Amino acid sequence: MDSGQAMRRRNFLFVSLALAVPAAAQQQSLGIFGMWGAFAGDGRCHAIAVPFQGGGAGGRSRVVVGHWAGGGIPGRVHVRLGRDKRAGSAVLLRIDGRSFQLRGGGRDAWAADWRADREILAAMRTRL
Secondary structure, eight states: OOHHHHHHHHHHHHHHHHHHSOGGGGGEEEEEETTEEEEEETTEEEEEEOOSSOOOTTSOOEEEEEEETTTTEEEEEEEEOSSOOOTTOOEEEEETTEEEEEEEETTEEEESSHHHHHHHHHHHHTTO
């Protein structure tokens, strides 16, 4: 990939992330870090990544890692799906050959519990 392509992808990522974050959370953009955009506001911090391809018929998928100051929640993984999950189907998040089954319904899925959040975050960090 040449530098022009890399810059276009980075700009696309920034615009996509800005549109993906609710207005209340857009109080402060912390920047783009690799494939992730970081935003802070209202005692919360969110890191968001969107895929360059895919996303389903209903919209773009994205992964959000949220931290809530004072809420005792150090890192919560949320996946917004590109389309509604089929009833009875599993949502699997794959990172470096590891699979994590998520819970949820509709277009939203989360790690099963705080232990799963920690495992997913540890797996994500190996790819930075």
